[in-house]
Amino acid sequence: MATMAKKQKPKPDNLIAQNKKARHDYTITDTYEAGIALTGTEIKSVRDGKINLKDGFARIRNGEVWLENVHISPYREGNQFNVDELRNRKLLLHRKEINKLGAATAGQGNTLVPLKVYLKHGYAKVLIGVAVGKHNYDKRETLKKRDQERDIARALRER
Template identity: 50%
Template sequence: MAKKKKNAKGHNPVVATNRKVRHNYNILETYECGVVLVGTEVKSLREGKATLGDAFATIDEGEVWLRNLHIPEYSRGHWTNHSPVRVRKLLLHRREIDSLMGKVRDGNKTLIPLSLYFKEGRLKCELGLAQGKQAYDKRQDIKRRTEEREITRDLGRRIKGIKG
């Protein structure tokens, strides 16, 4: 069987991303983990339907669980459809779980899913170890991005010979 092609940039097809997380949190580390799903969830995800907005991960009794991930019911499903918001197990190596458990327990860090994507036919979750930003951190980031945008705009004008 032939492998499915990746998108134009050579990346795996992304099902969902959490765009707000990089604004509200500093991402310290990222992990790639598998997700345990039922059949209709996979079909719904292949249609590109999922919401990561409120999702987070917890470590309970040595296992990592993904909570508040919303995968809508499969449109052509029937009585075998899944519950849209249910707790799903994430698959990580034992040493990664132990490391994460220590880091989360130490203080104000949380596990947040950054994106969901298919890799070789299996759903993967990019999980980030995140630390919350304060309001002044967010303002500094916005200021830094604005300054960088203005610098690149000015450089572009100089190269084109436009005075501004």
């Protein structure tokens, strides 16, 4: 008798880390996928999920995009090859994308925030978003709208 294996729900894009606070604190207007220039022990830590995007942001300097304030824990077996956990890491983007990001962040109050880190074809990628800061009343409005949508969905399911 043949048994059928359970279908496993695939992880979306091999998601490693997500910045949930970013969508709460900012309105995301546009997103870009970028590669991250990492050292050998850093990529091993990232694959283990030892990355924290909570306070991270990106900045354009000298025509290059740098990911700052993102914590990647040292690799346990890395010994002397480990690097500083909070070092700035270069993001790999095309020149046209860097120019678009520069124009988008030139406005008052716009910033670049990392939204999630995932593996794609064996390479670590980061999804960065062009973000505009929310006020407290906007945050409450978003929470209220989400609760209302959840209540509507629940009522439709119960029918």
